Amino acid sequence: MKVREVIRAANNFANLKKSKISKKDFFRLLSHACGIESYRLILEIDQDINLELPEFLKLVKMRLDGNPVSKIVGIRSFWKSEFIIDKNVLDPRPESETIIEVALEAIKDPKTVLDLGTGSGCLACSLSLEYPLATVIGIDISAAAINIAKMNSKNLGCQIEFIQSSWLDGIEGTFDLIVCNPPYVSYEEYQTLDQTVKNHEPSEALIPHMHLSCTGLENYFYFSSRIKSFLNKGGFALFEVGANQAPLVENYFKRGNGTFIQSHKDLDGRDRVISVLNM
């Protein structure tokens, strides 16, 4: 079947122009279904492809029903790699790449790296590939997330130890680099999130606890009194923060002694990472 014919069939099925499926999403789904890269499908719409049309139309229907493309195809790109994802882990977000950028600027060759709340393992694996000599540990409270992180680590050829634990409870020793993208959405903000996010991302990855009183800042408060004792001298802890949280989170960490606190901007110029240096 030619790509052009698939487009026509999908149009008859779903009226693509009027639907919410973008061209990019459509070709990502098609690429997943036939195993040919999206750009090649777009460039050569008269090429013949091997495709089970009914199966492909099921994917189109899933997208029409509001499923994110990454959750349908089970793959998401992050930094320099592709990660398996499913309903148990947060889709890695481009803004979280700021943590990797800040880490690479801050510290040349850490010997020990800890990723708190590893989810898909996107930060742990990316850092392990950037710092091949480092010993990397990833922790998460979710056993299902740990399984996905282990799969990603294996596929990418990383040697990472994954531990199921609640934050620092099961952690011993000190580290040169700690990274953490904790749940930071407030209860109020959670109510306003798009259904796509609410229905397809685990709530434990988004919000610290599902109660009216949740400010979104709870995990930073917890880490602010503890993180220094898990850092080596000269070591850094990097925390992703929500769009307007940087000043508040900075203040939490500034109450401790012997640390230097800074905020760092993402590509859009928003303060999205707080660094804590153990001096």
Ligand SMILES: C[S@@+](CC[C@H](N)C(=O)[O-])C[C@H]1O[C@@H](n2cnc3c(N)ncnc32)[C@H](O)[C@@H]1O
């Ligand atoms: C925002 S997601 C970050 C996932 C991944 N690191 C990323 O950047 O895409 C937060 C992660 O923290 C985990 N988490 C939530 N509460 C936790 C706790 N008390 N201890 C350990 N992990 C926790 C969630 O399961 C989730 O995987």
